[in-house]
Amino acid sequence: MALEVKQNLFEGPCGSLAIRADDEIARKLAMLMAGECEDLGPARAARKYGFSRQRYFQLRALYREEGAIGLRSDKRGPKTHYRRTREVVCQVMRQRFLDPDASSDVIAQKLRQAGIQISKRSVARVFFEFGLQKKTLSVPARSRRR
Numbered sequence: 001m002a003l004e005v006k007q008n009l010f011e012g013p014c015g016s017l018a019i020r021a022d023d024e025i026a027r028k029l030a031m032l033m034a035g036e037c038e039d040l041g042p043a044r045a046a047r048k049y050g051f052s053r054q055r056y057f058q059l060r061a062l063y064r065e066e067g068a069i070g071l072r073s074d075k076r077g078p079k080t081h082y083r084r085t086r087e088v089v090c091q092v093m094r095q096r097f098l099d100p101d102a103s104s105d106v107i108a109q110k111l112r113q114a115g116i117q118i119s120k121r122s123v124a125r126v127f128f129e130f131g132l133q134k135k136t137l138s139v140p141a142r143s144r145r146r
Contacts, residue, residue, distance in 0.1 A: 005034040028059050028071040036060070084122050091116060092126040 010017040010030065019026045027049060035045030035056060046056035062070035088111070095107045102110075104123040111118050127133055 005030045005038060024073055025068055025071045029063070029068055031056065032060055032063055083118055084126060088116055088118055088122075089126050089130075092118070092123050093130065093132065096127070096132050 005011075008019045008021070010019065010033075019030055028051075031045050031049035031051060034040050034048065035042045038045075040048065042056045042060075043053045046053050051059070059071060091111055091114075092107060095102065095110055099106075103120075104127060105120045108118055108120040108123045111123075
């Protein structure tokens with residue numbers, strides 16, 4: 001009486017349980033079960049489920065540390081603003097208040113001259129984030145008098 005793990009199915013002597021296509025945790029768990037509990041081995045199990053051997057062992061370590069919840073994928077990309085630190089944001093805002101007519105390009109250049117690495121796009125993002133856009137003058141419409 002053994003549990004058999006197929007590509008999209010857990011199968012046992014009394015029935016089966018389907019793995020949803022969008023359930024990444026169940027898919028990774030099935031891979032680990034196939035690699036650890038069946039005769040596939042880590043490399044073949046990883047290949048069968050579309051993972052590398054290295055990723056298999058990373059997932060196995062995560063599963064041992066945190067359980068099934070450790071198998072969920074985290075958000076990719078940087079977790080912090082490593083260019084737009086709090087100090088850089090303060091400097092951008094300071095430059096904006098000193099010269100309200102300066103463009104993001106000009107402010108970025110001033111900050112680079114001061115030794116702060118920042119792009120004009122990052123400066124523009126700070127402007128947008130804090131609502132520091134230039135205000136345009138609105139001219140009232142002429143009223144029509146006859």
